[in-house]
Amino acid sequence: MTNDQLHGASSGDAATSAPLVDVRDLSVRFVSRDMDVSVVNGVSFELREGEVLCLLGESGSGKSVTMRSLMRLLPHTAQLGGSVSIGGLDILGMPARQLSTIRGSLVSMIFQEPMTALDPVFTIGQQIVETVRCHEGCSRSDARRRALELLELVQIPSAARRLDAYPHELSGGLRQRAMIALALSCRPRVLLADEPTTALDATVQIQVLLLLRELQRELGMATIFVTHDLGVACEVADHVAVMYAGRFIETGAVGDVLNRPHHPYTVGLMRSTVHGGQRGTTLEPIPGAPPDLRSLSTGCAFAPRCGEARPPCLTAMPELVEAAPGQTARCIKYGAATTYAAAGTFQAAV
Amino acid sequence: MLFYILRRFLYTLPIAIGVSLVCFALVHLAPGDPISAILPENASPQLIEEVKTAYGFDKPLPIQYLYWLGNVVSGDLGTSIMTRRAVLSEVIPAVGNTLILAACAVLIGFVVGIGLGTIAGYNSGSILDKAVTAFAITGVSVPHYWLGMVLIVLFSVNLGWLPATGMGSLGSGELPFTLDGLKHIILPAMTLAVIPAGIIARSVRATVSEVRKQDFVQTLYAKGLTSRYVFVHVAKNAAPTVLAIMGLQLAQLLGGSILVETVFAWPGTGFLLNAAIFTRDLPILQGTILVLSIFFVVTNLAVDVLQMMLDPRVKRV
Ligand SMILES: Nc1ncnc2c1ncn2[C@@H]1O[C@H](COP(=O)(O)OP(=O)(O)O)[C@@H](O)[C@H]1O
Numbered sequence: 001m002t003n004d005q006l007h008g009a010s011s012g013d014a015a016t017s018a019p020l021v022d023v024r025d026l027s028v029r030f031v032s033r034d035m036d037v038s039v040v041n042g043v044s045f046e047l048r049e050g051e052v053l054c055l056l057g058e059s060g061s062g063k064s065v066t067m068r069s070l071m072r073l074l075p076h077t078a079q080l081g082g083s084v085s086i087g088g089l090d091i092l093g094m095p096a097r098q099l100s101t102i103r104g105s106l107v108s109m110i111f112q113e114p115m116t117a118l119d120p121v122f123t124i125g126q127q128i129v130e131t132v133r134c135h136e137g138c139s140r141s142d143a144r145r146r147a148l149e150l151l152e153l154v155q156i157p158s159a160a161r162r163l164d165a166y167p168h169e170l171s172g173g174l175r176q177r178a179m180i181a182l183a184l185s186c187r188p189r190v191l192l193a194d195e196p197t198t199a200l201d202a203t204v205q206i207q208v209l210l211l212l213r214e215l216q217r218e219l220g221m222a223t224i225f226v227t228h229d230l231g232v233a234c235e236v237a238d239h240v241a242v243m244y245a246g247r248f249i250e251t252g253a254v255g256d257v258l259n260r261p262h263h264p265y266t267v268g269l270m271r272s273t274v275h276g277g278q279r280g281t282t283l284e285p286i287p288g289a290p291p292d293l294r295s296l297s298t299g300c301a302f303a304p305r306c307g308e309a310r311p312p313c314l315t316a317m318p319e320l321v322e323a324a325p326g327q328t329a330r331c332i333k334y335g336a337a338t339t340y341a342a343a344g345t346f347q348a349a350v
Numbered sequence: 351m352l353f354y355i356l357r358r359f360l361y362t363l364p365i366a367i368g369v370s371l372v373c374f375a376l377v378h379l380a381p382g383d384p385i386s387a388i389l390p391e392n393a394s395p396q397l398i399e400e401v402k403t404a405y406g407f408d409k410p411l412p413i414q415y416l417y418w419l420g421n422v423v424s425g426d427l428g429t430s431i432m433t434r435r436a437v438l439s440e441v442i443p444a445v446g447n448t449l450i451l452a453a454c455a456v457l458i459g460f461v462v463g464i465g466l467g468t469i470a471g472y473n474s475g476s477i478l479d480k481a482v483t484a485f486a487i488t489g490v491s492v493p494h495y496w497l498g499m500v501l502i503v504l505f506s507v508n509l510g511w512l513p514a515t516g517m518g519s520l521g522s523g524e525l526p527f528t529l530d531g532l533k534h535i536i537l538p539a540m541t542l543a544v545i546p547a548g549i550i551a552r553s554v555r556a557t558v559s560e561v562r563k564q565d566f567v568q569t570l571y572a573k574g575l576t577s578r579y580v581f582v583h584v585a586k587n588a589a590p591t592v593l594a595i596m597g598l599q600l601a602q603l604l605g606g607s608i609l610v611e612t613v614f615a616w617p618g619t620g621f622l623l624n625a626a627i628f629t630r631d632l633p634i635l636q637g638t639i640l641v642l643s644i645f646f647v648v649t650n651l652a653v654d655v656l657q658m659m660l661d662p663r664v665k666r667v
């Protein structure tokens with residue numbers, strides 16, 4: 001059954017049971033005296049037990065903010081809309097008090113920068129013990145035993161000694177392993193990993209990635225993985241969602257999206273990054289820069305950079321439509337209406 | 351860690367020697383000859399020579415210094431010119447009085463400074479934050495002897511609630527917890543506390559809001575800690591920086607304040623120094639400054655050690 005889920009099969013009880021994570025039309029707006037910017041604009045997805053979803057996209061596209069919304073880990077200036085349900089709990093509606101009981105136990109998060117994400121003046125052991133005790137209320141010695149097990153689980157050598165080490169005494173790779181141990185300390189059902197390997201050296205990146213994949217499979221956590229790296233996505237993901245300007249613009253099973261991208265942006269992304277099986281082809285950067293979120297036009301956010309844009313692209317934001325079986329794209333090329341095919345190119349129209 | 355403390359202690363030795371050199375030199379740098387302060391103006395040259403020999407002033411300076419240092423180490427700080435009593439027996443009660451006052455001022459200053467600074471740091475940009483900053487700047491810039499006089503006029507002269515000067519029952523060695531003692535200490539302690547409160551409020555505010563911006567605070571919330579537990583982390587991270595500033599303020603308060611003690615006629619070291627300056631009582635001046643300097647050095651040592659214990663990133667070897 002787990003295998004079925006892993007491969008995204010849409011039959012059996014996996015499909016009938018409620019998804020573990022259900023995000024509906026999530027929007028995030030930062031409002032303060034000197035700014036008002038919509039950063040996430042209607043993101044929806046589901047995630048079942050044991051599934052891995054990868055969020056791809058250029059920086060600034062709203063990946064981190066989306067992830068943080070799932071545990072409401074955003075500053076007071078953030079206004080959230082839509083709904084987020086995890087394990088049947090309404091995350092956006094719950095009182096702050098209850099929020100702290102699910103953070104770290106139902107959902108936990110691994111951050112990008114292990115250097116700064118751990119408290120420098122407490123030992124690794126203290127930081128894990130504190131989390132375990134806070135959620136499970138066990139004795140200090142039980143919590144410490146658990147911390148030791150966790151450090152062994154994430155394969156930190158001489159774990160007993162490392163328990164009393166301060167973060168600055170560990171290398172980057174070990175520190176990120178400790179961060180993973182911390183995130184796993186209360187057996188979360190959903191793991192959020194925000195570029196967990198980006199800040200590490202290349203060789204260490206692969207080790208940490210393999211460890212994460214192994215732990216994810218072993219513990220069966222639903223996982224959302226943010227990455228820039230298509231190779232990483234290939235390795236760990238079941239599904240991918242490509243984000244652009246705060247929206248999903250393409251979703252599907254990992255193999256489908258990476259091998260047969262449909263949205264022009266995803267096509268451009270594949271051409272502009274190095275990943276497996278691409279040797280020999282030249283890299284072509286996507287022209288232009290990501291849009292300014294404060295002044296988005298009414299049309300497709302990617303249209304100004306899109307080589308295939310036609311006049312109707314500028315009039316309305318396209319819907320996310322099925323572009324191929326199990327694969328959706330937010331592009332009017334795939335819409336039911338034939339406006340795109342009917343419209344000439346810009347040159348022709350002028 | 352013991353090794354660190356020992357090493358840090360050894361570092362203070364040169365400082366202590368430097369301090370003693372300065373104190374020693376004070377007598378010789380001060381305008382006028384120390385001898386002429388003791389002798390009548392029409393003393394015969396022969397008498398001058400005799401006194402010089404008696405005090406060892408005929409020997410070369412380095413020898414004089416070693417003599418003096420030997421005496422100091424054995425607890426002999428010389429004799430007051432005015433009272434003819436041992437300097438130590440004048441300085442010790444004054445130091446005690448200053449300590450009582452400093453302890454109260456420290457308590458007020460630290461509690462107010464840390465409290466206000468934390469509130470401001472947790473609400474940076476708000477009205478509350480601006481109010482605290484305004485208070486801190488005012489506190490630091492108001493001349494405190496002037497503030498002392500204003501308080502006396504207000505609470506002693508106009509309202510008649512509190513005594514204007516002296517130590518009351520504190521002077522007779524009682525604890526400051528009698529009502530009379532409290533009444534006497536409250537105005538000078540408040541006056542003295544204003545500057546440290548302002549300085550500490552500002553540094554706590556800056557440090558707390560700085561720490562709260564760091565990434566690890568996100569991690570703490572992400573792992574499910576409530577704000578109360580997160581505060582413990584923020585406090586421990588802010589502590590080393592704040593502690594250094596508090597140490598400086600503490601050392602300064604321990605030194606007493608010539609102006610405030612004089613305004614309130616508080617018989618502490620500041621008061622003693624003031625009297626010694628006006629009567630050119632060099633041995634008292636020298637002894638008081640020496641004792642205060644040693645306080646300063648010891649406080650700094652204690653702050654360093656505490657800082658090391660709180661911040662694991664400070665090298666411990
Ligand atoms: N606290 C905040 N206040 C205002 N804007 C923010 C805040 N956090 C993030 N943003 C904006 O949201 C957008 C998306 O950011 P983010 O989700 O971090 O992107 P990424 O896809 O690189 O993770 C960016 O334009 C960023 O400037």
Ligand SMILES: [Mg+2]
Binds near residue numbers: 063064194
């Ligand atoms: Mg990010």
